[in-house]
Amino acid sequence: MSEDLWPPRSLDDPRGPEVDAPPVSAPAGITLIIPTFNEADNVGELLRRLAAALPADPPCEVLFVDDSTDDTPAAIEKAGADCPFPVAVLHRERAVGGLGGAVVEGMARAGYEWIVVMDADLQHPPHLVPELVGEGIRTGADLVVASRHLPGGSRAGLAGGYRVAVSRAATLLAKGLFPRALRGVGDPMSGFFAIRRGAVTGAALAPLGYKILLELAVRCRPRTIAEVPYVFEDRHAGASKSTPREGLRFLAHLAALRCANPLARMIGFGLVGLSGFVPNLAALWLLTHVGVQYLVAEVIANQAGVLWNFWLIETLVFRDRRHHRRRLDRLGRFALLANADLLLRIPLIALFVGRLDMDVLPATALALVTTFVLRFVATEALVYLPRGPRAATTTRS
Secondary structure: OOOOOOOOOOOOOOOOOOOOOOOOOOOOOOEEEEEEOOOOHHHHHHHHHHHHOOOOOOOOOEEEEEEOOHHHEEEEEHHHHOOOOOOEEEOOOOOHEEEHHHHHHHHOOOOEEEEEEOOOOOOOHHHHHHHHHHHHHOOOOOOOEEEEOOOOOOOOOOHHHHHHHHHHHHHHHHHOOOOOOOOOOOOOOOOOEEEEHHHOEEEEEEEOOOOOOHHHHHHHHOOOEEEEEOOOOOOOOOOOOOOOHHHHHHHHHHHHHHHHOOHHHHHHHHHHHHHHHHHHHHHHHHHHHHHOOEEEHHHHHHHHHHHHHHHHHHHHHHHHHHHHHHHHHHHHHHHHHHHHHHHHHHEEEEHHHHHOOOOOOHHHHHHHHHHHHHHHHHHHHHHHOOOOOOOOOOOOO
């Protein structure tokens, strides 16, 4: 398998793997990328079915990107020894970016023109792999999505009404937030798709969790998208990896994608700032009720709002920019700017009232807007932008 086409960023980098080399030509063929986490009981049957489904021409290769804590890598090596195509295992000691990060790490090592992504649990039917690539070749599409929502497709393998409802809600939310990027993608929650390698090369990917298709569709913007129906089948063995924590990571991923636009990032910054009034007022109420002098309570309560805002901004607005400085450095700078905002606002109000003859209320509103814009610009520049060309790229969060 080729290892020199898209050199990936180090796994120690908290941003995860990098796919930003200039476009390169790739030979016709299929690189099948399968992320795994404790799927030892599934990989043998999966490879058996793939051996029956994958054509001899064009050539195919299979790369498992493994984050397992069991003997999945050994099971893959044993089953892959009898396959008619190359089978490789990349085991990651650190699961950077979750399942999405594993897929991007695999894409960085793909040797052929078409990359097909699927799960290892056999809920994605292996016999459909040639059809996905064939549809892309026939239509000239850059991305071909296996969809459960087309006629002939089904989400039958989703266990229980709860998971069906969550899947529907996630689909509606994603399509509502990204109507243009997801135009033509009826099933953005699908984890089974084929994409041309040239459509991925050059993209600044920052995956979080398991919805890698959403990341690729929004950041790469494939020119042409096609879909084929498929039946989402029952797991062959093991338990689902879908958890409430993954749901929270999905919401954080949506927020980070939405905030990639500068204007949207500023709006997100403002909404987070407004939400900070809740912990601020709650802390103020608690402190004054236990007898803390009100001015001291105001100062302490403001820090509660600062900590709340810092956590949300780190998680939702600037998640992919946290690697330029250490967390304590970022927190110190953020707190300094947030408290400086209070010191700047009063002189501004005095200036607007005394020099511009404004009434107090509009002067206060204008000062709030001014300090908000200044704080956003300063936060982005002084906390979350790189320090310079020699800034360390492996600073841990």
